[in-house]
Amino acid sequence: MFDICELCEPETLAEAKAIFRANPELKVIAGGTDVLIRMQHGSLAGAGLLSLRNIPHLDEIQLLADGTISVGAMAPFTRIFEHELIRKHVPVLGEASVSMGGPQVRNVATIGGNLCNGAVSADSASTLFALDALLKLETAEGERIIPMRDFYAGPGKVNLLPGELLVAILIPREGYEGMGGHYIKFAPRKAMDIATLGVAVVCKIRENRFVELRIGLGVAAPVPVRCFEAEAYAKGREVTWECVQEIARLALKPAKARSSWRASKEYREHLIEVLAQRAVAEAVKRGGGCCAD
């Protein structure tokens, strides 16, 4: 049995926000594949849970009128991976989604839970960084929309106000349109593992030049990071193997890798450079470019 002191199961978002405003100490539970495991391990003992599972429409994936793709916070990873809109417009997010956990976990675990957990290894996080995604956050008082990179405050910490819920992830049209993308998850096992390093790349190529390049790294620093120096360097340049190598070298700039039992600092830095090369090369290919030397 889980050490739960109460379970709130609101049927509407308005009700959820009202309960959360009155009881900001509640722990929000979405798919439960992290929260319940932490309870099994003894943390969160005696917590009260605010379950969002009975709220309809919070798991929908939609194309909005302005071209934004909205992914409901309660959308499970399997749904994201299989969804037609994601396959057609943002396949790189599908790639990241299917790399997370195993099938039974992906059937239940939600993208919103993955982000709010604040784990730097979250496969969806580095990808959404690269996609320039926005987060729609709501309290009983109102809503705000913030960029992904303002969300992470530190390891396991995110910028949610008391009583605030993540409702949807918004991927603006400029974030994905005409972009080739690739996500590489590096882990000792091919399944059911946590990333030693995650590299997400999206790029727009015209006449074999980088119109735009965006790189998101997971587990390279205490929070997911963007590689702005590398991106600025690429802009306007012709796609060559030398250029890709330089981009990969510059991708190391925002990294603050550390040694843990999973990998040493040096190994992680090596991975960043090598995997950034591979991910950029593949994203270029998918974006219609060629970097063969």
Place this chain on the structure above:
Amino acid sequence: MLTKNAAGVKARKRLCMTVNGRAVEIEIDIRESLLDVLRDRLQFTGVKQGCSVGECGACTVLLDGIPVNSCIYLAAWAHGKTVVTIEGLAQDGKLTPVQEAFVDEGAIQCGFCTPGVVLSTTAMVDSGKAFTHDEVRRELSGHLCRCTGYQKIVDAAERALREAEISADEHPV
């Protein structure tokens, strides 16, 4: 809405679900996992308790046809849903084609992971989709077989999928 568990009073909840084709109505404790309720209250002991943290897949059941780890799923969430455990597959002692495939391939050693693997394979077959070899391995990747008999498990799943495809060709709906 608010199921309180204050002052040592256990919070109870009425749970209505369908398990293996039968409507079940039972009063549960909100702290129970679906695994707890299926095994300890309803005696579906074919649902195995392995790691309890969603790593091993021994506790896999089909929830509205989809494989989930029942050890990290609150029983309260199963309200109104349909659950299938390994006990719900064979009818009157007759194995399903998926179960037959596991027997034919000898894909069973100690048997502890088998109920979960058979259910995940059943979900694949029931989806009506085609799966590549890599996709079959991916769909089974949430199951640990500590006897390490993975090759025969994958062979059995592929056999079941192949036979379902042949059967669908011969008897189109």
